[in-house]
Amino acid sequence: MSRFLSKRLQKLSVYTPGEQPKGAERFIKLNTNELPYPPAPAVRAAVTDAKLCDLRLYPDPTCSSLKGALAALYGTKASEVYLANGSDDVLYFAFLAYCQEAPAVFCDLTYGFYEVFADLVGSQKTVVPLKADYSVDVDALCAADGTVFLANPNAPTGLALPLSDVERIVSSKSDRVVVVDEAYVDFGGESALSLIKKYDNLLVVRTFSKSRAMAGARLGYAFACEELIADLERIRFSTNPYNINRLTLLLGEKTVQEEAYYRDCMHRIVTTREKTKQALEALGFSLTDSRANFLFATHNRVSAEDLYLALKARGILVRYFAGAKRAANHLRISVGSEEEMAEFIRVTEQILKEQL
Ligand SMILES: Cc1ncc(COP(=O)(O)O)c(C=O)c1O
Secondary structure, three states: OOOOOOHHHHOOOOOOOOOOOOOHHHOEEEOOOOOOOOOOHHHHHOOOHHHHHHHHOOOOOOOHHHHHHHHHHHOOOHHHEEEEOOHHHHHHHHHHHHOOOOOEEEEOOOOOHHHHHHHHOOOOEEEEOOOOOOOOOHHHHHHOOOEEEEEOOOOOOOOOOOHHHHHHHHHHOOOOOEEEEOOOHHHOOOOOHHHHHOOOOEEEEEEOOOOOOOHHHOOEEEEOOHHHHHHHHHHHOOOOOOOOOHHHHHHHHHHHOOHHHHHHHHHHHHHHHHHHHHHHHHOOEEEOOOOOOEEEEEEOOOOHHHHHHHHHHOOEEEEEOOOOOOOOOOEEEEOOOHHHHHHHHHHHHHHHHHHO
């Protein structure tokens, strides 16, 4: 870093993304919760030469077409939809918008970017510990003052709160914003989307990265009352109104039209998740009841670090959170295809035989 960087930014602990190895095809990649299946055929066919040539033109800064498509799919108004360059951007803008005066409130074991964004915008932080069983302390979140950031299902635990608990948090204090990050909701969580008509302090954040096989295209979105959406648009139009490129907008629209294909992918992931969970339990692992497209697992005898390294040496990448206290000795394993998970179980069994 240079000597010119502001003191506050010098102290920032930056987010560490999961490894994206060069030649990723040589790995079974179970470390960043991507979908193992490709985008729907119609989505892939949308990238024509003509559309590539259109890249010389700026994209539509209002994103009206994709907003309309999402509104139609989810039964909202287009003015209740916000679009972003990945849901990380929605979250960042929410920190900018709602955490300058109010503290940011989030759990001690949750999506790592919340803490980074809080530090980036210079927000006070109120960190609410998960309970011993990794469940979210709903009463503590209701009682805390400040803007709440809740991943539901949570990451990396995979545990989900029922809608009634989310509503309890949202309704507990009407003078603060509650951001519900639903990156993984499609794999078995209960969405808070139905609550946006009832509460003007709720922002529901979603992404195309996980259940829509588009992590590389960077497309996030959010639902909320028109006033909250206008807040985020105010920031977007003060930074980069062209933040979603033409191809991503196009692919997003095509994706929305292929709901049946993606529902089938999600169903397959859930089936594979439960099968993998059972196989891991039989090998001596303890796991949470994940409602996401990943498993959170610890072994009763072999350390997470040893397993992570041995798996990597055999071409399988999983996520190990070195230094994260509450996640110490746990692995987060993305649910890949049926074949990938069968191979993962086979290799894990072999490693355990060698290490025990
Ligand atoms: C809980 C949670 N929220 C948000 C994101 C960001 O997703 P993206 O920026 O790809 O939409 C992630 C990515 O891993 C996540 O785990």
